[in-house]
Every structure is written in C-alpha cells, then in structure tokens.
Amino acid sequence: MEKQVVKLVITGPVNAGKTTLISHISNTPVITTDEVATDHVAAIKKFTTVAMDHGILYVDDELELHLFGTPGQRRFNFMWDVLATGASGVVFLTDGSQPESIDEMKHIFHHYKDNTSLPSIVGVTRQDVPGAATTDDVADRLDAGDTPVLPCDPRNKDDSKVLLLSLFELIMRQQADYAEEDFF
Amino acid sequence: MEKFDHLKQLRRFIIEGGRGSLFFQTNEGLTALHISNGYFLSSKTQDDEVVRAINMLVRKQVHNTLVKELQPGDGRHLVNSGPEALVIKACYHGEIEDARVLAIMHFFSLFPPVNIKLEPLNRHSAIFPDFPAYLKMHSDSILNGEIVLNDYLLNSSFPNEIRSTLRLILTLYLLGMIVPVPKPKNSIFERIIKRVRGL
Numbered sequence: 472m473e474k475q476v477v478k479l480v481i482t483g484p485v486n487a488g489k490t491t492l493i494s495h496i497s498n499t500p501v502i503t504t505d506e507v508a509t510d511h512v513a514a515i516k517k518f519t520t521v522a523m524d525h526g527i528l529y530v531d532d533e534l535e536l537h538l539f540g541t542p543g544q545r546r547f548n549f550m551w552d553v554l555a556t557g558a559s560g561v562v563f564l565t566d567g568s569q570p571e572s573i574d575e576m577k578h579i580f581h582h583y584k585d586n587t588s589l590p591s592i593v594g595v596t597r598q599d600v601p602g603a604a605t606t607d608d609v610a611d612r613l614d615a616g617d618t619p620v621l622p623c624d625p626r627n628k629d630d631s632k633v634l635l636l637s638l639f640e641l642i643m644r645q646q647a648d649y650a651e652e653d654f655f
Numbered sequence: 656m657e658k659f660d661h662l663k664q665l666r667r668f669i670i671e672g673g674r675g676s677l678f679f680q681t682n683e684g685l686t687a688l689h690i691s692n693g694y695f696l697s698s699k700t701q702d703d704e705v706v707r708a709i710n711m712l713v714r715k716q717v718h719n720t721l722v723k724e725l726q727p728g729d730g731r732h733l734v735n736s737g738p739e740a741l742v743i744k745a746c747y748h749g750e751i752e753d754a755r756v757l758a759i760m761h762f763f764s765l766f767p768p769v770n771i772k773l774e775p776l777n778r779h780s781a782i783f784p785d786f787p788a789y790l791k792m793h794s795d796s797i798l799n800g801e802i803v804l805n806d807y808l809l810n811s812s813f814p815n816e817i818r819s820t821l822r823l824i825l826t827l828y829l830l831g832m833i834v835p836v837p838k839p840k841n842s843i844f845e846r847i848i849k850r851v852r853g854l
Binding site: 475477495496498528530531534536605606607610615617618619620621622628629632633635636637639640641642643644646 | 770772773774775777778780790793794797798837842843844845846847848850851852854
C-alpha cells in the first residue's frame, strides 16, 4: 500500500530554532543543507540553511509526517513557495529577543499569508531573554489576526510538541473534525 | 443541584453567533442581555452596562432564565468591545462570594474530560492576567489529549488561587474554549497527533 505523506513547513528568520524544532519531532536524522555563513549571518552562526532542512516522523506503517525547514535568508526566498506546495500547514518561528528577527518574520509571515491559505501558528523563541518581545508584542507587530502566537523554546521537546499539536488542532478544526456537542 | 442554565445559554449565544434577548432573575432583580450575531447590544456603545450584566450572572445565583426573540429598535447599539473582551472584563471584576465559589466549583467538577481550544487571547493581555495559566491548560490538554477541570480546582491550595482558577475556567467556558473531547475517527491528523504526543 502506498504511504500517505503529510507535509509541514517550518519557516522563520535565521537562528530562530527551526532546525532544532525539526530534530525534536523527526525520528530520522535531519537532512540539512548547511553552508558556511558569509554575510551578516556569520555574526550569528557559523553554518546556515541554504535550501532546506528535512525530517520525517514515521507515524505508522502507512503514514509519514515530513517536516521541511526553509532557509531563513530572504535571498533564498524562492524556496519558500517551493516548499509550501502540497503542505498542510505552516509553523512560523521567530526570535523574540531580536527586533530584526521579528521584522524579518513579518515579511515571511505576510509572504505566506498573501500567497497561500494554509493554517498556521507562530512560535516566539528566547522568551527568557530580558526585554524580549512578548507574544502579544509579536502578534501586534506581525498583524497576526487570528493566527495563534505562542511562546516556544525549541530546545524543549514539549514546547516543540505543543506548537505542532496546536497547529494540527487548528487544521482539524478547519476541517470540522471537532463537533461541539449538546452537553455543554 | 443548580444547573447553571444561564451560563449555558449565554455561552451558546456567544459561540453560535446567536441573536436574542436573555432575561435573568436574581435576588437583585431582573437583568437583561441583548445579543445580535454573537455581539452585545446596549443603550450606549460603552462596555459598562453589558459588563455589569454578565458580571451579575457570574457572581449571583440566577433563579430563572428566559430567552426571547430580539425586538428591533429600542435605541440599542452594538457596544464597542467584542464578546471576548466583555466576558473577560466581567469575569475578572469584583469578588465572587464564597457560596457562589462552591456552587460554580461543583458545576465544573462534574464536567467530563475536556479539550482547551487555542485562541489568540493574548490580544487581551491588558485585561486578561491569566494568559500564562490559559496556555498551561492548553498545553496540558494538547499534550495529554484531554484535561479534567476538577484537577485544576483541586490543585488550587489557597482561596485566592481557587478564585483565580474559577475566573479563568468561567472565562474559557463562556467563550467556548472549553470543548468536549472529540470522538476518535482515526483520521490522518488524529494519528499524527497521537504519534507526536507519544514522542
């Protein structure tokens, strides 16, 4: 029997924690396309994703969840649309302690909102850094509308799980898998 | 046992975008709420009349509830704030008397396991102090597949903590964020959710 594949896109600016999140959820080693950073990114990290990260969670014998991490730099933005094709949802990650990360997130967020109708969720990382933007600040700056904005530390497995599970909850709600019953 | 039909009615009108007038009788007299498409109407556009009325329903015992069709006119206007802000303001205003605390606790203690829906309540952080507690309940719900409201009430050790938990649960209940656990259908996404929970 042919396997079913569900695809999610994990996107956001450089150094937001996308690869870490994918590695927590995948049960295969994450395939990365890292190259030595040469531009302003070199000040933040030595290697950066240039095409995509890819991880797979084997759900059961017939179903796989494929996680595609996009490059964070705008000059690789042609990959954003390529990776969104056939996806069921988008996870946005941004570094709450870096105003420029949130500005860049705004560009990516609206790129996806303007070009797709995919359910999405926003995770704000580095909430432990003094002075970091709160989820409320980020929601305002992104003009996030009804898109949920959650705090998330991708280094924490449960945080990564909550972000993904929340997105699947939204997807299911949009597909009317949730029916409210009369006992309430 | 008190059935809290007034809260159920109010919740339905809010989450189903209903239209009608709700009349509630308490020891302090008759209170009315008018709703059109899930939005509250009042004799003025400010929030205070509606907040006061919802607050009365939360804090006082309601003896009778009557639902009527909304009559047009009567100089009613849509109030400035949406239902989320009005319910939050009402639930977080004033003290709930001890007898009411026990009655409301009993009501929620009988609930079956529930899910907590995620909604962008952080938009109301200025008036909603319990957003982190809400996120915690949502995380527990989504990681475990369900939560039992009574566990949160029993885990509150101090009277103020119980009141705070009750305000949060009341707010989430009225806004339709406390929902039944969906019946399993073994859909693709349910299988993924089950798998991710088990990681």
